[in-house]
Amino acid sequence: MLQIIGTGPTAKEGRTMSFQEYLKFLTRMFVQYVETPKEERRQRKVPRESWSSRWFGAIPMSIKLLLRK
Numbered sequence: 001m002l003q004i005i006g007t008g009p010t011a012k013e014g015r016t017m018s019f020q021e022y023l024k025f026l027t028r029m030f031v032q033y034v035e036t037p038k039e040e041r042r043q044r045k046v047p048r049e050s051w052s053s054r055w056f057g058a059i060p061m062s063i064k065l066l067l068r069k
Contacts, residue, residue, distance in 0.1 A: 017025070033041075052060040 048054070050060075
């Protein structure tokens with residue numbers, strides 16, 4: 001049995017799912033993804049922050065600001 005930790009529509013926290021239930025859930029999510037138009041999926045996508053701030057925090061940004069002056 002699979003332990004579902006996330007919060008999916010069929011998963012309750014701490015509840016175990018059988019493989020068949022998990023496969024149904026994955027299939028439903030895949031079909032939902034395929035049926036949504038490409039433009040709508042692009043609009044939902046959240047832009048990622050730059051790799052430098054993701055890896056090193058605010059330090060690169062503060063250096064950039066200092067160098068601009």
